[in-house]
């Protein structure tokens with residue numbers, strides 16, 4: 001009895017986090033990868049085929065840091081528009097946030113509400129991280145274990161800054177102690193809240209209320225200090241952590257040294273910290289507000305170079321968009337901050353440009369190997385966030401989540417398909433599929449882009465024929481397991497084990 005094969009992708013150059021397999025066919029059955037081999041259409045002559053003729057075929061992107069439809073962002077993307085934008089940029093899974101407010105005394109209604117927002121409204125698969133703003137004893141001891149077990153929510157995000165969400169060191173230690181016991185991945189936004197508040201007060205008192213003052217209020221040293229501090233807290237408590245959206249060279253150096261000392265420390269950076277300086281916060285007609293995000297874009301290009309280095313040398317485990325958009329021309333969007341920068345909603349849109357910006361400027365320029373690209377954009381997020389048994393690589397049994405790029409001129413020449421090479425273009429916001437009225441990447445040249453995105457065997461993005469061809473509701477909720485990348489070491493700073 002022959003296997004039902006639903007689709008065969010032919011002549012792919014498959015890359016995983018470890019290997020490149022040239023001229024390989026991928027047979028897909030029932031949403032999963034069934035076989036890799038050569039000349040598979042001869043075994044399944046009636047199955048439909050899709051030629052990738054020499055092009056890279058990579059695991060679908062996993063964007064592990066995406067904000068969608070949170071209460072604090074009324075003009076941002078909905079689940080529908082945000083995930084539509086994701087698949088158009090080669091991302092097949094987003095991990096977004098279910099965000100507790102300080103007044104929420106239980107997490108269960110919070111999670112139910114985010115399920116309600118997402119269910120049936122997603123073009124790609126999704127999971128939730130929990131933002132903990134009020135980590136009461138009851139939540140830590142009674143609710144988190146149930147959310148891990150029943151909901152497969154295995155990661156939390158903690159804030160060291162933003163007054164409504166900020167946790168103090170003692171709270172951080174208590175939460176980390178709870179997440180350690182449950183094997184949850186603990187994400188931390190590391191910036192020193194008091195430094196920022198003090199600088200903000202001084203700037204506003206001098207009338208420095210323009211968008212650029214946002215960057216002045218959040219200097220590198222605020223990230224550097226908080227990064228070092230949370231590394232120390234994590235070492236004290238022997239807890240694996242991931243520091244999100246890093247932007248500073250000195251802070252990345254702290255992480256690097258901790259990793260060299262074998263602490264289970266992971267870190268993330270984002271596209272905007274590779275490409276833009278704080279110069280973007282200047283600009284006429286309040287346009288600088290478009291690029292207000294935290295940490296702020298850095299002034300010194302040296303920091304941008306250090307982020308590139310950190311991607312290549314392994315300091316960064318994941319590369320995520322931190323898609324946290326607000327519309328620009330809207331009274332509740334970026335323009336809310338015309339009187340003072342402190343009112344500008346933080347964050348940038350980027351879920352669609354994450355994969356192509358790194359592929360073009362990293363892989364195609366030779367700055368990063370294609371395997372490193374896969375590791376950063378798919379395999380490591382899958383491993384770190386408990387999806388490594390079904391996503392993040394190309395192998396039999398895995399979900400058939402794939403992104404097919406255009407062949408480079410060289411690849412196309414080898415396969416005799418020169419007409420399949422993509423014509424480079426300069427990005428315009430209207431080409432994107434989010435519901436935001438600008439992109440920080442406006443005008444940037446792209447020499448490649450996902451040609452097809454495939455979600456569990458279904459073509460959901462076909463750039464040349466139809467664009468978004470998937471349907472809202474194609475995406476499903478992912479119950480996640482534990483991280484396979486990090487665990488506590490059982491090593492303490494002295495003879496006392498604080499967890500016993």
Ligand SMILES: [Zn+2]
Nearest residue numbers: 065067322324
């Ligand atoms: Zn974020």
